[in-house]
Amino acid sequence: MSDRSENDSAQAVSGGRVQAIQAVRGVKDVLPDESPAWQRLERICRDFFARYGFGEVRVPVFEVTQLFARSIGEATDIVEKEMYTFEDRNGQMLSLRPEGTAGVIRAYIQSGLQRESLTRLYYLGPMFRHERPQAGRLRQFHQIGAEALGSESPALDAEVLVLTADLFDSLGLLDGLSLEINSIGCPACRPRYTAALKGFLAGVAEHLCENCGRRKETNPLRVLDCKVESCRTHTTAAPEIIDHLCEGCSAHFSQVRTHLSAAGVAYAVNPRMVRGLDYYTRTAFEWTSSDLGAQSTVAAGGRYDRLVERLGGQSKPGIGFALGVERLLLLMDETREDPPHLFCALVGDEAEVAMVPVLRQVRNAGIRVDRAFEGSLKSQMKRAGKSGAAFCLIVGGDELARGQAILRDMAKRDQREIPLAGLADAVCEIVKAADA
Numbered sequence: 001m002s003d004r005s006e007n008d009s010a011q012a013v014s015g016g017r018v019q020a021i022q023a024v025r026g027v028k029d030v031l032p033d034e035s036p037a038w039q040r041l042e043r044i045c046r047d048f049f050a051r052y053g054f055g056e057v058r059v060p061v062f063e064v065t066q067l068f069a070r071s072i073g074e075a076t077d078i079v080e081k082e083m084y085t086f087e088d089r090n091g092q093m094l095s096l097r098p099e100g101t102a103g104v105i106r107a108y109i110q111s112g113l114q115r116e117s118l119t120r121l122y123y124l125g126p127m128f129r130h131e132r133p134q135a136g137r138l139r140q141f142h143q144i145g146a147e148a149l150g151s152e153s154p155a156l157d158a159e160v161l162v163l164t165a166d167l168f169d170s171l172g173l174l175d176g177l178s179l180e181i182n183s184i185g186c187p188a189c190r191p192r193y194t195a196a197l198k199g200f201l202a203g204v205a206e207h208l209c210e211n212c213g214r215r216k217e218t219n220p221l222r223v224l225d226c227k228v229e230s231c232r233t234h235t236t237a238a239p240e241i242i243d244h245l246c247e248g249c250s251a252h253f254s255q256v257r258t259h260l261s262a263a264g265v266a267y268a269v270n271p272r273m274v275r276g277l278d279y280y281t282r283t284a285f286e287w288t289s290s291d292l293g294a295q296s297t298v299a300a301g302g303r304y305d306r307l308v309e310r311l312g313g314q315s316k317p318g319i320g321f322a323l324g325v326e327r328l329l330l331l332m333d334e335t336r337e338d339p340p341h342l343f344c345a346l347v348g349d350e351a352e353v354a355m356v357p358v359l360r361q362v363r364n365a366g367i368r369v370d371r372a373f374e375g376s377l378k379s380q381m382k383r384a385g386k387s388g389a390a391f392c393l394i395v396g397g398d399e400l401a402r403g404q405a406i407l408r409d410m411a412k413r414d415q416r417e418i419p420l421a422g423l424a425d426a427v428c429e430i431v432k433a434a435d436a
Contacts (some may be wrong), residue, residue, distance in 0.1 A: 026139030045144050046239040048167045054120040054146055065093040071102040071279050082129040096128035098242040100145045118150035140428040145322030152317035154252050157283045158259030165265045173331050181269040181285045183253040189246035196239045240271035279307040282358035299323035339388030340370040345380035347396030361424035374408045
């Protein structure tokens, strides 16, 4: 055993006891009482994506580092400071995905999907960023996102935003959320705006935070998104990109707004809103909540008409968004796991064996069944009450001798005897009738 292994073993034992290993800071277990809310959110998202013609894509959780450097931008905080990057045994630099779009676009190009005229994809899963953990911001966090590729029509931008609005409405959250939109231009008009912004920032450089002092040259749009109060105060009079749009971008943004108004989706134009990823062009948007403190954004996205080409594919426009699962769950009504339909209290080895085929048949009929594997009848009945089950099936030696099982209605506190012959069918009929 190496010295390191011996030291690790020694540190793992304290006072004769093996110390429990804790989860890494900034990650979180999702336990059974929380899982139903996750499942409900995922189920509703899948349903809405299907309605709008999106198909699911599942991409790896790690990619070559260059994919993110090329897509997100080497000068962004994500690439410079936040990615989990490592060298594999072949000397290749890999990174855990900090966001979902880059991997989806890589798969879109590699699989040949780019040959289709319009492709709609959605994904869900964990992302990774080394940030300071806080409510709604973890180092392993989860996103559900969608990408629509192949059209630069403003109607597509609006349809994606309508999808998000209807999704949030279905979750009961729409009234508490606000949609902000902006256009951040294109390669034709953004350089003029960037020059104007740099000129303005040079005049307030002494008031900017350290990060923005660097960003004003490398990524000046990000200064407008800074949350530091001195930066926000001294950039209030900064030029607005919406006043520097070219004719094409201005017309595109106007049409997006027209479509949103026609759909009845409320929004506000926020000229200061920019996205933290370099690949965005034209439409950018965020859904925010006032109930989440500093981490107010629950979903965000925008158009990226040059990203596919930037990653080595054909020139294909696209638009997408991602929503933060943990942040949405903070806003959603708590959803607990559905209780079992039936709790089974068995006493004695003979009853255990006799009920094996019965419980299998009942479960295969769609009935949720819980049970204990040890304990007296009294303790099992106590557990049945705590489980929330509507019925409790009781079988012991006495019941086997009589050829009868006892089915107890836990709410009414009455019970009946049911013949063991045909027990599974009888139990299923009673439980399903009560659950109808």
